[in-house]
Amino acid sequence: MSAGLRAASPFAPAATLPRPSDDDALMREAVAEARLAAADGDVPVGCVVVREGVVVGRGRNRREAEADPTAHAEIGALRAAAATLGRWHLDDCALYVTVEPCAMCAGASILARIALVVFGAPEPKTGAVVSTLELLDDARSLHHPRWRLGARRGEVEEVLASFFRARRGSADVEA
């Protein structure tokens, strides 16, 4: 990436963050990552980190591909964004992920000082933003990213459902 990104101020005004009207196009990028994860046999979850409308980090679930329990989409995207920008604090960045972040990934977003988290579909079993915990809103958290949900939810849920349908189908064949 260009030196300009590294040199830029990390304290961009909130006005530079994506607006709800930007969510559809940015979530499309995260869904593309999710589809790549499915192609590798991983549960399709995808993520992008965005700064001033530009994707600076991409990640997808690679738990199976890397045999790594921490290889979630958000972790990959946060690491990629930090490498692109040459800094760990991403307080001028938004994180788009197809599925509600788990406790690890909500925690990583807090540690990275992400300004805004957008997710497509809630995850009732592991989601830590609204479903099982409310980490981003917890008064004890040291940083509180703004968040919103629902972008491209139908598509996100269809990508997941189609992955599990195919997996059940192949299990039936094996049985």
Ligand SMILES: [Zn+2]
């Ligand atoms: Zn996670």
